[in-house]
Amino acid sequence: MGDLGSPGTFNAGTTAKGLRPGLYAITDSQLLPAGKLMAAVEAALRGGAVLVQYRDKKAPQPERLRQARDLAALCNSAGVPLIINDDAELARRCGAAGVHLGQSDSSLTEARQQLGEHAIIGATCHADLALASSADRDGADYLAFGRFFSSNTKPNAPAADTSVLARARHFGKPVTAIGGITTDNGELLIRAGADLLAVVGGLFDGDPAAIETRARQFTRLFAAHHPLFSSSVHQES
Ligand SMILES: Cc1ncc(COP(=O)(O)OP(=O)(O)O)c(N)n1
Ligand SMILES: Cc1nc(C(=O)O)sc1CCOP(=O)(O)O
Numbered sequence: 677m678g679d680l681g682s683p684g685t686f687n688a689g690t691t692a693k694g695l696r697p698g699l700y701a702i703t704d705s706q707l708l709p710a711g712k713l714m715a716a717v718e719a720a721l722r723g724g725a726v727l728v729q730y731r732d733k734k735a736p737q738p739e740r741l742r743q744a745r746d747l748a749a750l751c752n753s754a755g756v757p758l759i760i761n762d763d764a765e766l767a768r769r770c771g772a773a774g775v776h777l778g779q780s781d782s783s784l785t786e787a788r789q790q791l792g793e794h795a796i797i798g799a800t801c802h803a804d805l806a807l808a809s810s811a812d813r814d815g816a817d818y819l820a821f822g823r824f825f826s827s828n829t830k831p832n833a834p835a836a837d838t839s840v841l842a843r844a845r846h847f848g849k850p851v852t853a854i855g856g857i858t859t860d861n862g863e864l865l866i867r868a869g870a871d872l873l874a875v876v877g878g879l880f881d882g883d884p885a886a887i888e889t890r891a892r893q894f895t896r897l898f899a900a901h902h903p904l905f906s907s908s909v910h911q912e913s
């Protein structure tokens with residue numbers, strides 16, 4: 677593994693805004709219809725997810741608000757930040773910890789004004805360090821790179837090479853990997869420099885009874901391969 681202690685490493689466990697290395701669980705309304713959402717996220721949290729994103733492009737606004745509020749309460753009681761995809765106003769209204777913004781979403785500076793200095797704002801950077809540099813300057817709290825593998829969730833996301841992860845470390849902000857990540861290929865990304873593995877299908881697709889186990893497997897990958905990982909989650913099972 678590269679020297680993750682060199683410039684740029686965020687001080688995991690004690691870093692500002694509660695960001696820690698580990699599994700970043702992202703919901704999907706196709707895989708997790710309304711009635712299944714809370715139980716699925718509870719299972720991911722039991723398995724050690726350190727960050728949760730509510731991502732729903734389909735539900736009408738009142739339902740999105742209801743679900744986001746429920747998730748905010750759940751994540752709050754678990755001590756895990758909830759991030760809302762795309763929508764800073766929804767993040768504000770539901771009491772989430774922050775928002776994730778892509779290149780076609782509203783600006784980071786606008787979101788910062790809406791949510792305040794304590795909010796966690798994440799930015800999609802694809803495989804482009806110039807985008808990362810600009811997001812860094814605009815105050816992003818973590819930088820997301822991908823897609824690393826083929827993805828059923830977002831098949832047309834631009835492809836990324838793992839080398840971008842090590843190069844992104846000099847920003848000194850949590851480096852997030854996304855796109856087709858599974859318990860089988862996650863180790864490669866952690867070793868390449870990822871602090872967070874953002875996962876939809878590799879966590880929530882398939883048997884709902886296995887979500888906690890899959891989350892725990894991701895958590896174990898961090899315990900084994902990320903130098904700054906620390907966890908209060910029990911590792912048995
Ligand atoms: C952690 C994380 N990384 C990247 C994305 C993708 O954001 P975006 O490019 O805006 O695409 P959509 O998710 O909105 O389809 C993300 N959501 N989370
Ligand atoms: C939402 C998203 N953004 C991507 C990017 O590359 O920016 S890839 C992606 C899909 C992530 O879902 P899965 O884990 O099922 O592949």
Ligand SMILES: [Mg+2]
Pocket residue numbers: 761762776777778781
């Ligand atoms: Mg978006």
